[in-house]
Amino acid sequence: MPPNKQTFSGFALLRRAFGGHLGWEKQWRTPEPKAAYDTVIVGAGGHGLATAYYLAKEHGLRNIAVLEKGWLGGGNTGRNTTIIRSNYLFDESAALYDHAVKLWEGLSQDLNYNVMFSQRGVLMLAHTVHDIQVFKRHVHANRLNGIDNEWLTPEETQEFCPPISLDPGMRYPVLGAALQRRGGTARHDAVAWGYARAADALGVDIIQNCEVTGIRRDAKGAVEGVETTRGTIRTRKLGVVAAGHTSTLMAMAGVRMPLESYPLQALVSEPIKPIFPCVVMSNTIHAYISQSDKGELVIGAGTDAYVSYTQRGGLHITTHTLDAICELFPMFRRMKMLRNWGGIVDVTPDRSPILAKTPVPGLYVNCGWGTGGFKATPGSGHLFAWTMAKDEPHKINAPFTIERFRDGYLIDEAAAAAVAH
Amino acid sequence: MLLIPCPYCGPRPESEFSYGGEAHIARPADPSALDDAAWAEFLYLRRNPKGPHAERWRHTHGCARFFNAVRDTRTDKILATYRTGEPKPETSK
Numbered sequence: 001m002p003p004n005k006q007t008f009s010g011f012a013l014l015r016r017a018f019g020g021h022l023g024w025e026k027q028w029r030t031p032e033p034k035a036a037y038d039t040v041i042v043g044a045g046g047h048g049l050a051t052a053y054y055l056a057k058e059h060g061l062r063n064i065a066v067l068e069k070g071w072l073g074g075g076n077t078g079r080n081t082t083i084i085r086s087n088y089l090f091d092e093s094a095a096l097y098d099h100a101v102k103l104w105e106g107l108s109q110d111l112n113y114n115v116m117f118s119q120r121g122v123l124m125l126a127h128t129v130h131d132i133q134v135f136k137r138h139v140h141a142n143r144l145n146g147i148d149n150e151w152l153t154p155e156e157t158q159e160f161c162p163p164i165s166l167d168p169g170m171r172y173p174v175l176g177a178a179l180q181r182r183g184g185t186a187r188h189d190a191v192a193w194g195y196a197r198a199a200d201a202l203g204v205d206i207i208q209n210c211e212v213t214g215i216r217r218d219a220k221g222a223v224e225g226v227e228t229t230r231g232t233i234r235t236r237k238l239g240v241v242a243a244g245h246t247s248t249l250m251a252m253a254g255v256r257m258p259l260e261s262y263p264l265q266a267l268v269s270e271p272i273k274p275i276f277p278c279v280v281m282s283n284t285i286h287a288y289i290s291q292s293d294k295g296e297l298v299i300g301a302g303t304d305a306y307v308s309y310t311q312r313g314g315l316h317i318t319t320h321t322l323d324a325i326c327e328l329f330p331m332f333r334r335m336k337m338l339r340n341w342g343g344i345v346d347v348t349p350d351r352s353p354i355l356a357k358t359p360v361p362g363l364y365v366n367c368g369w370g371t372g373g374f375k376a377t378p379g380s381g382h383l384f385a386w387t388m389a390k391d392e393p394h395k396i397n398a399p400f401t402i403e404r405f406r407d408g409y410l411i412d413e414a415a416a417a418a419v420a421h
Numbered sequence: 422m423l424l425i426p427c428p429y430c431g432p433r434p435e436s437e438f439s440y441g442g443e444a445h446i447a448r449p450a451d452p453s454a455l456d457d458a459a460w461a462e463f464l465y466l467r468r469n470p471k472g473p474h475a476e477r478w479r480h481t482h483g484c485a486r487f488f489n490a491v492r493d494t495r496t497d498k499i500l501a502t503y504r505t506g507e508p509k510p511e512t513s514k
Contacts (some may be wrong), residue, residue: 256466259467309494310496
């Protein structure tokens with residue numbers, strides 16, 4: 001099968017326009033699974049597709065398959081609120097997430113596909129004295145790590161984001177904000193499609209509707225293949241990038257994971273004219289909001305209290321978030337919400353991801369991104385590809401092992417992340 | 422919102438309860454005998470099953486007592502609730 005060379009240049013658009021837009025080719029193939037691959041990735045979300053892309057592009061691997069039980073980008077990649085930032089407190093996390101932001105900055109060019117990465121700025125609101133102290137600490141920690149983050153007074157906050165109410169009578173008044181100007185949003189579907197198209201062009205087989213039902217190991221315990229709903233596929237290198245279903249898959253190889261899966265909800269409003277210039281997050285009252293280029297307000301809610309795989313979540317979680325949004329932005333009080341949904345996020349005890357080798361030879365795992373994985377998509381794929389290709393972690397993801405829970409080297413962003421957990 | 426049958430008070434809305442995580446994880450009888458791997462297992466490793474899950478709940482805004490529930494994580498349907506100390510009941514899937 002020849003690699004996909006279709007481009008989206010002005011000339012190509014014009015030529016297809018004269019043909020009534022009937023001449024577009026499919027952006028990726030729909031191959032039948034082969035009996036064996038050198039490398040198999042489980043999960044065709046953003047992280048899995050990015051892994052396959054960088055394995056092919058940067059490490060010269062060929063003969064790669066990405067297996068997906070549903071459709072590509074149909075899990076958390078298509079269910080998040082598309083926020084991108086890297087203002088994490090600890091050195092390990094800051095390096096990890098800023099690696100991703102640097103890749104985001106060149107991603108549309110690299111993939112030759114517009115992922116609509118928009119560095120419109122991420123504001124984190126402070127509502128209490130404690131918030132102010134914590135965010136100023138973040139600003140200083142970020143500065144020492146070479147990551148942009150600055151403190152804004154309430155007036156500067158409103159100047160940057162005019163819809164914000166500075167009404168002192170609010171239950172949680174805005175006392176200032178931390179602003180990361182390099183943060184922003186990207187179009188989540190385009191990220192999955194761009195990586196899928198670019199990986200496919202490098203010969204990666206993306207096999208959808210193919211659920212992994214078992215992991216085969218040889219007499220020495222090493223991975224020798226996977227059982228799927230479309231037959232057995234042999235491989236010596238298996239990367240699990242399955243978000244909420246990671247512990248289910250890893251159990252097939254006899255590996256217990258420090259993970260719990262929770263529904264995380266998001267919702268969008270009816271589309272309106274451009275009114276909201278940036279991303280606003282508030283951890284104290286747990287709300288985050290931005291406006292998509294389509295005009296919808298994209299609103300993130302919290303997780304349910306309990307472990308679940310339902311992709312739904314309780315309605316009281318979303319109403320709680322909408323209460324907060326309406327208090328912060330009274331002008332949104334009469335808007336209608338169009339859709340809400342849930343995604344299943346895999347949460348580690350320290351709220352930091354696991355990007356590592358496992359005790360099983362040939363088995364690698366990229367999981368535990370919890371409630372904030374989308375922002376890391378390019379960096380996660382890039383570092384996981386390195387780890388799988390070289391059979392050793394890159395220095396950025398070296399701290400993010402499974403063994404850190406045994407050895408006590410937790411990366412405890414639980415108390416330090418942007419959103420209260 | 423779930424409707425949770427408290428074994429002491431009967432069915433009540435989820436907002437009256439707090440979730441307490443996986444049930445039947447016993448604190449080690451001889452903590453000093455454990456090595457790091459065993460501690461990690463006790464503290465951090467969880468079953469996280471896709472299916473029936475035995476878990477602790479506390480009726481915080483009711484009788485304030487802890488109890489256990491078996492809930493199917495695929496549907497959120499509560500299959501059984503029972504008092505702390507009682508064995509996990511058999512539930513048909």
